[in-house]
Each structure stands twice: as C-alpha cells, then as structure tokens.
Amino acid sequence: xxxxxxxxxxxxxxxxxxxxxxxxxxSSSTYLYWYKQEPGAGxxxxxxxxxxxxxxxxQRLTVLLNKKDKHLSLRIADTQTGDxxxxxxxxxxxxxxxxxxxxxxx
Amino acid sequence: xxxxxxxxxxxxxxxxxxxxxxxxxxxxxDTMYWYKQDSKKFLKIMFSYNNKELIINETVPNxxxxxxxxKAHLNLHINSLELGDSxxxxxxxxxxxxKSTDTQYFGPGTRLTVL
Numbered sequence: 001x002x003x004x005x006x007x008x009x010x011x012x013x014x015x016x017x018x019x020x021x022x023x024x025x026x027s028s029s030t031y032l033y034w035y036k037q038e039p040g041a042g043x044x045x046x047x048x049x050x051x052x053x054x055x056x057x058x059q060r061l062t063v064l065l066n067k068k069d070k071h072l073s074l075r076i077a078d079t080q081t082g083d084x085x086x087x088x089x090x091x092x093x094x095x096x097x098x099x100x101x102x103x104x105x106x
Numbered sequence: 107x108x109x110x111x112x113x114x115x116x117x118x119x120x121x122x123x124x125x126x127x128x129x130x131x132x133x134x135x136d137t138m139y140w141y142k143q144d145s146k147k148f149l150k151i152m153f154s155y156n157n158k159e160l161i162i163n164e165t166v167p168n169x170x171x172x173x174x175x176x177k178a179h180l181n182l183h184i185n186s187l188e189l190g191d192s193x194x195x196x197x198x199x200x201x202x203x204x205k206s207t208d209t210q211y212f213g214p215g216t217r218l219t220v221l
Binding site: 031033035037041042043044045048086088096098099101 | 141146147148149150151196198209210211212213214215
C-alpha cells in the first residue's frame with residue numbers, strides 16, 4: 001500500500017541549513033507536498049512540487065525530488081528559531097508521513 | 107475570512123460522554139476530511155467525504171460517525187468517549203477527490219481531552 005516515511009527528529013543551529021528527508025512508495029502521485037505545523041497550531045501548506053520536476057526553489061526553501069529513488073527532501077537555508085516546527089511530507093489526498101520535528105538551537 | 111473553521115477549539119469531557127466537533131469550509135470545495143493527530147504528532151486520516159458521500163473510511167471505531175449535511179460542512183460525532191480518543195482532530199478540504207493535484211486546506215484543529 002501507499003506509505004510515506006520520514007525521520008522523526010532533526011536538530012540544527014540557527015543559521016545552518018536544515019534538510020528534511022522523505023521517502024514514498026506511490027509513484028503515481030502528481031504532486032508531493034510539504035506541510036508545516038507550528039506548536040499548538042494547525043497544518044500550513046509550505047510548498048509542493050510537481051512530479052515531473054527535479055527541484056523547486058521558493059526563497060529559503062528548496063525541494064528536491066528524485067523520482068527514481070522515490071525520495072523527496074526539503075532544504076531550509078539559514079534556519080531560524082521560527083522555523084522550529086513539525087514538517088510533514090505528503091502525497092495525494094490522504095498519505096502523510098509521521099512528521100519530522102525540527103528544533104533550531106540559538 | 108477563515109477558509110476552514112472548526113468548533114470548538116478545545117473540548118474537555120468525561121469518559122463515556124457523547125460529543126460533536128463541527129467543521130465548515132467556505133472555499134466551495136467538494137471534498138472534506140477528518141484527521142486524528144495523536145500525542146506523538148502522527149497524523150492519520152479517518153474519513154473523507156466527496157459531495158456529501160463517504161469516500162474514505164479508515165479503520166476507525168464505529169463510535170465515530172461523520173455527518174455531512176451539505177458540501178460545506180463535515181461534522182464528527184463521537185459516542186461513548188474513551189481515554190484513547192484524546193487527540194487533536196483536524197478537518198481539511200480540497201477542491202476534488204482523486205486528483206493528487208489538489209491541495210488540502212486544514213482547519214486549526216480541535217484539541218479533545220477525555221478525562
């Protein structure tokens with residue numbers, strides 16, 4: 001069946017780059033998504049990438065997609081303390097990863 | 107204007123009670139969802155409705171009953187609440203169903219605590 005996997009925790013220092021990785025199994029997904037959940041808040045769509053793209057850049061965010069390996073990553077440049085949150089990778093309507101908790105230390 | 111709204115935001119109740127959580131979207135979307143996020147922050151889909159018809163019904167106890175009076179509303183009723191039902195419940199909506207091009211818009215969540 002469909003499955004999305006992410007590592008659960010990532011800790012970086014302020015100013016460093018963060019890379020959150022995700023693997024998925026369903027190769028038919030047209031779009032793959034990254035959602036951000038700040039403490040005590042709901043999910044917020046962060047960015048998405050079309051499946052025929054290898055890379056998408058949006059300000060400090062870079063999404064890389066390796067379709068052959070079914071691997072998706074989210075890179076946050078110059079990570080700030082406000083980036084501390086849980087980041088969910090998702091494909092399709094209902095398949096979410098378990099979320100990666102990003103902690104940014106000053 | 108809030109795109110997807112849920113009420114209440116917080117709900118604290120005793121075991122065995124029956125409670126409802128309401129969700130409304132003003133985006134004109136055809137599909138709505140309910141997700142449960144447990145204490146470990148794992149997000150799991152529970153139900154999905156498309157044009158008021160049930161599309162997804164994951165392995166959820168039948169104490170949980172979704173009701174969609176119209177396309178803009180999907181309410182979640184829970185009977186005989188148990189301690190394990192404590193979680194944050196998120197409502198979401200998307201334009202259509204079956205297209206992975208559709209972005210889901212999430213509500214702010216309802217934090218349910220069962221004592």
